Amino acid sequence: MxxxxxxxxxxxxxxxxxxxxxxxxxxxxxxxxxxxxxxxxxxxxxxxxxxxxxxxxxxxxxxxxxxxxxxxxxxxxxxxxxxxxxxxxxxxxxxxxxxAKPRLSPWALNLGQTDWPMSYQASLKPLRPGHGDFREFPNEVWARCLRRSAVRATRRELGPVNRTRLREVLAHYLATSRGVRATAGQILILPSAQAALTLIAATVLAAGDEVWVEDPGYPGAAAAFRASAARVTGIRLDEQGMQRMPGLAAPKLIFMTPSHQHPTGRLMSLARRTEFLNLSRSGRTWIVEDDYDGEFQYDSRPVPALQGLDAHGRVFYVGTFSKVMTSEIRLGYLVAPPALASTLEIAQRHIGLIAASHIQEALAEFIADGHFLAHLRRMRRLYRARRDHLVEELERQLGGMLSVEVPPGGIQLVARLKRGRTDHAAVKRLVAAGIETRALSGLALGRPRDHGLLLGFAAWRESEISAAVRTMASCF
Ligand SMILES: Cc1ncc(COP(=O)(O)O)c(C=O)c1O
CATH class of the missing domain: 1.10.10.10 (Winged helix-like DNA-binding domain superfamily/Winged helix DNA-binding domain)
Structure with missing residues (x-):
């Protein structure tokens, strides 16, 4: 019927x-x-x-x-x-x-290997890691830059995909603030740091190539390299950061976050940096330095980027504006090794990873007129105080349950669970109570060795942090 x-x-x-x-x-x-x-x-x-x-x-x-x-x-x-x-x-x-079940390409099939929740889609709840405070962003100033750029657009000729002015101001900013040595022509402007990782993978990795990543580490990097069918090996960390594993042959590529290891916040020592650079000198190993929030260092003068120490053109330097400005801006960049700059630019156009010109022009003005550095200085003071406040609150209210690692910089911290608890169950309870956090074990590549919570402090006012920790305490 x-x-x-x-x-x-x-x-x-x-x-x-x-x-x-x-x-x-x-x-x-x-x-x-x-x-x-x-x-x-x-x-x-x-x-x-x-x-x-x-x-x-x-x-x-x-x-x-x-x-x-x-x-x-x-x-x-x-x-x-x-x-x-x-x-x-x-x-x-x-x-x-x-x-019918669609037949996927090898690339798309490899996407499924990593369970990587993209964090910038749902609404933001305390204490989600990985975010700055958008409420503090000078929207009026930014809006003026955008307006001027949009008005100028009618007079602009169809220009290059990577706007010259932004490349120039960025080259200057990276040289003076981060010690990066690059000509403007080596800089690609992309919609995100993640886009840079995909572009690098597409350009230098072949199926089966060995890639080392930090363990625990940033899942987006492992995801990008695995999609290119690379064999991704997690490398353990100690207090100095990623360590060279004896007995492992040099890989094709090493991904690291030396300024502020994601997620632990550790700073890679100079000895380690030199060791990895020496390894890359053979000409067979590339290093990808992800300096995603290297601008935020609180306890000393910012440590310059590893890229600045590279005399052999083996380092890709990746950055993003989503932490320093707002993740809404959707802009990142890649400083290419000189020998790969033009290939990467061709790849960039092929894949279409091109940022809107008027936003690039607006950002160039925002940086050139000093607004970017002013914002950064203000946020450094604010985020440092928020870091200290979160550490104090966690120690005061949850000291028996959690041991906090105070990061020298960044926008998030790791609080390890004491007494052999597993973090997934704790995260679930916290999420149900309105506290967003990530399980440290979820960032491990292999069998997780550590259980803890990744907690953001930069996006939350001190009163919000206190309230969030009170809620956390009621969940334990
Ligand atoms: C270590 C690390 N690298 C890169 C990114 C991605 O930045 P973007 O939003 O520009 O892709 C993130 C975002 O959380 C990150 O934590």
Whole structure:
């Protein structure tokens, strides 16, 4: 009986008649109601479905108008198309596509290997790690830069994908603030740091290449390298950061966050930096330095980037504006090794990882006019105080449960669970209570050795931090 195939439970679309039309259309398109099949009379179907006859008549008329059925007065409508014959793009093809399992490319299949929750989609709750305080961003100043840039756009010629002015101011800023040695031509402006990692993987990695990443580490990096079918090995950390594993042959690429290890916040020692740079000198190993929040160092003068120590052009330097400004801005950059700059730029255009020109121009002005550094200075003071406040609150209210590692910089910290608890259960309880945190064990590549919570402090005012820690204390 056809009525058994029809479920008219309200969905998000219009009225009953529209739902009935849509369901019948789908049954015809998928071949469930084959060509030549006579549909029930409108009176009969209306009775079976418990709807008015007008509703069914409307559906039949609509299907006739669309060519799915032939209806003549006084006779039952007859299906005129065969679901199996219809061409691509029609309802039938779409419906078949839905039921058949799509065959994916090797790249897409490799995406599934990493369970990596993208954090910038849902609404922000305390104490989600990885964010600065958007409320402190000078929106009015930024809006003026954007406006001026948009107005100038009508007079601008179609320029290069990486805007010259932004490359120049960025080269100057990176040299003076982070010790990065690069010409403007080595800098690619991208929609995110993640885009830089994908671009690097696409450009230098072949299937089966060995890649070392920090363990625990940033899951987005492992995801980008695995998608390129690289073999990703997690390298353990000690107090000096990532350590060279004796007995392991030099890999094709090493990914690291030396200024502020993600997630532990540790600073890589100069001895370690030199050791890895020496390894890369053979010419077979690339280093990717992700300086995602290297601007935020609180307890000493910022340690310069490792890239500045590289005399052999083996380091890719990756940065993002999503921590220093706001993640909404969707801008990052890549300083390419000189020998790869033009190949990477071609790859950038092929993949289409191009940031909007007027935003690039606005950012160039924002930096050149001193607004960027002023904001950074203010945020350094604010975030340092917030870090200290979170540490104090955790020690005061949860000192028996958690041991806090005070990071010398960054926007988040790790609090390890005492007494052999597992972090996933704690995270679940906290999330249910409105506290967003990440399990340290979830950032491990292999078997997790440590259990703890990754807690953000930069995005939250001191009163919000105190309230959040009170809630945490009630959950333990
Ligand atoms: C270590 C690290 N690198 C890169 C990124 C990504 O930055 P973007 O938002 O620009 O892709 C993040 C974001 O959380 C991060 O923690």
């Amino acid at each position: 056809i009525s058994a195939l029809i479920d008219l439970t309200p969905a998000d679309d219009g009225g009953l008649a529209a739902r009935l039309t849509s369901r019948l259309r789908e049954l015809i398109a998928t071949g469930s109601l084959g060509k030549g099949r006579a549909l029930p009379s409108s009176r009969r179907l209306a009775g079976d479905l418990g709807v008015s006859r007008n509703t069914v008549s409307y559906a039949y008329e609509q299907l006739a108008a669309e060519g799915y059925v032939e209806a003549s007065h006084g006779r039952r409508p007859v299906v005129t198309v065969d679901g199996g014959e219809r061409s691509a793009g029609t309802g039938a093809a779409v419906a078949r596509g839905r039921s």
